Amino acid sequence: MRGVRRLRYEERALHRRSRPSTAAMTRAARQEVLRESLHGSDDGPDALEQLGEEVSYRRASLPERTFRRLRRGRFRIEDETDLHGLTLDQARSQLRAFIAEATARGHGCVRVIHGKGLRSGPRGPVLKTGVQRWLARWDEVLAFVSARARDGGSGAVYVLLRRRR
Template sequence: MSHSEDEDQDDAALFRAAIGEVKPIRQPQAVAPQKPRPRPRARMAERDEAEAHGEFARLLRDSAPLEAGDTASYRREQLPARLFQRLRKGQFSVQDELDLHGATAAQAEAMLRQFLLEAHAHEFGCVRIIHGKGMQSDGGVPVLKNLVDRLLRQRNDVLAFHSAPAAQGGTGALLVLLARK
């Protein structure tokens, strides 16, 4: 053994003595990439929608339908009467509108639900829903008018609605006052 080999072994021995006992590092096992988490869902809102849908079908069966010229009107108790009077007179600025003319009942229901979700997301206070008077409805009962009336009554985000003044659509449209977030 040469002199430099002795020094190398001494250096290695000195190093081991200086650092003490060591434990080998375990190699981490390969980790599979995790799938991205699903987007959160508004489960309570979905449940409310499902309950409202069942409730709507029952209401449509159990109550007398609105006729073409009938005024549709609804107010939650917590809404002050003076605000409801302003709504009846068309004194609120309409921030968006949905026209349901030509839609089937199923299409109208889906469109209305989506419209209200978007109106709520934009924090609109007053919207107009044009359902038509229902003069061409089978059997003379205005399907869309009754659908909209019953559906709006079931929604917690609807404070009040009333048939629009004649200049804004009359009994063929509703002004709807929405609750803010």
């Protein structure tokens, strides 16, 4: 390493992490609102319940006994998908394809791993809330609950699917 010399402090280039501009963040927020309005709202008889980190959702037509079995982890997990590291759009399309394929194969219960969102900052767990919103809207989904601790806890959900006729 001949001919190499150490840079003096004042000769060094300082690099800062770039943050999205306020305009870009506002644009993203507007797009999310538009997406919400196009795909309907979550309000209705089948309400999403959240108690701390735990989440549960049940269609009114699903018997309470079946829902209790799901909450206790009594269904066999027939397939799973992991959405860690994906953007919202990527996660939505992967989850949509996964649910469609699982339903086509006749799976009754699947696990979706979305992560806890601990590094999401002030907005909270973006992927986790997105997954819950999407699942509650799709007709193939009868119910979902936070997984048991051994299966991912609040970073994953068990999803009970409608059987294919």
